[in-house]
Amino acid sequence: MSVRTRLLAAALSALSAAALLTVALPGTAGAHGSTTDPPSRNYGCWQRWGSDFQNPNMATQDPMCWQAWQADTNAMWNWNGLYRENVGGNHQAAVPDGQLCSAGRTQGGRYAAMDAVGNWRAVNKPRNFTVNVHDQALHGADYYRVYITRQGFNPTTQALRWSDLQLVKEVGRTPPTSNTQIPVDAGSRTGRHIVYTIWQASHLDQSYYFCSDVNFTG
Numbered sequence: 467m468s469v470r471t472r473l474l475a476a477a478l479s480a481l482s483a484a485a486l487l488t489v490a491l492p493g494t495a496g497a498h499g500s501t502t503d504p505p506s507r508n509y510g511c512w513q514r515w516g517s518d519f520q521n522p523n524m525a526t527q528d529p530m531c532w533q534a535w536q537a538d539t540n541a542m543w544n545w546n547g548l549y550r551e552n553v554g555g556n557h558q559a560a561v562p563d564g565q566l567c568s569a570g571r572t573q574g575g576r577y578a579a580m581d582a583v584g585n586w587r588a589v590n591k592p593r594n595f596t597v598n599v600h601d602q603a604l605h606g607a608d609y610y611r612v613y614i615t616r617q618g619f620n621p622t623t624q625a626l627r628w629s630d631l632q633l634v635k636e637v638g639r640t641p642p643t644s645n646t647q648i649p650v651d652a653g654s655r656t657g658r659h660i661v662y663t664i665w666q667a668s669h670l671d672q673s674y675y676f677c678s679d680v681n682f683t684g
């Protein structure tokens with residue numbers, strides 16, 4: 467091989483290594499999941515604006531998504547990556563009050579904007595509704611826990627604390643399936659609330675924390 471050919475070959479193999487990396491990274495990031503209904507904050511922002519995230523109308527139509535997209539677009543592209551590892555079941559120690567929606571500023575704070583207090587877009591739900599968790603990577607679950615804020619908590623003006631949450635449903639070991647449906651009874655709650663779902667995955671100690679904004683219509 468001439469020097470020129472060798473240089474060219476080296477350049478090409480560097481290029482293909484870079485191409486492989488580019489392909490491999492989103493694949494890795496894609497291997498998790500989220501609450502898709504009622505949608506978690508970042509899944510909802512991705513769903514509503516992912517194909518139009520630079521549209522300035524978002525600032526007035528959906529201001530909490532706007533601030534989140536401005537803060538870190540990767541929080542939406544990686545809507546399935548809002549988890550912590552090696553929490554050992556001690557969720558309240560790992561996730562401080564005021565940081566419940568970012569899983570305690572997990573992943574270097576990527577999801578910090580999910581903790582911002584304000585008028586997040588909420589979906590209407592009747593008293594009996596279903597939480598749908600999309601287990602994209604087929605991890606299965608050791609358990610799911612679904613909490614709802616106590617009546618009187620106002621998610622548009624108050625930061626979320628553990629003491630604002632009431633456990634309404636616990637589901638035990640769940641085999642891997644791409645969508646898990648969890649029926650929930652919100653009781654006598656009305657109006658704006660946060661549904662907080664903890665998904666303890668089974669493949670390793672990986673815990674997911676999702677804030678979903680709802681409006682109970684009774």
Ligand SMILES: [Cu+2]
Pocket residue numbers: 497498499603605672
């Ligand atoms: Cu995962």
